[in-house]
Amino acid sequence: AQSVTQLDSQVPVFEEAPVELRCNYSSSVSVYLFWYVQYPNQGLQLLLKYLSGSTLVESINGFEAEFNKSQTSFHLRKPSVHISDTAEYFCAVSDRDGANNLFFGTGTRLTVIP
């Protein structure tokens, strides 16, 4: 079985400052890793994913995440946040050998302060 831990439920950060949202997972099998973002009153949207290849993956809006197998982590980072990045961020894993089932963390509320 898989589980995902997002230790920080809320992260306030000033505009243009860097941010890191932490995600650790536990699994007995190999996994795929995802970050989803949920803006107010909208559904979850895929931000980025790691399936294979380079362990550093990037999104189109400046976020990046690095798969660290030894630390079972997939932390999300952005060097300079904008007001528009204020949202809820969910880390998720999927079993490589199973169906396309996602196991989610509890989410981190990122609030960017002007």
Added chain:
Amino acid sequence: GAVVSQHPSRVICKSGTSVKIECRSLDFQATTMFWYRQFPKQSLMLMATSNEGSKATYEQGVEKDKFLINHASLTLSTLTVTSAHPEDSSFYICSVDGGSYEQYFGPGTRLTVT
């Protein structure tokens, strides 16, 4: 990605009644859809996988006779909460399997049972 809608966005019902939630894939033919529920400050929990034209696959601990799922077309899946009780109050979210380990999510339905 696919645009997914849910109706209603909010519903209040009395204990003992049934309520139906619709999930529509507006621009993508969805062979597979997923239903999740989310309690406050908790992660999304997969309830069932809905396959077009066949019976849904329920996760362990989810009562299939209580949470009826129908996926009669490639654009519509419905979740009916039968004989609802206050403990069924939750946020219900559907998603569409977009392939390549990507899911497209609806905005969710807030169910309150009084």
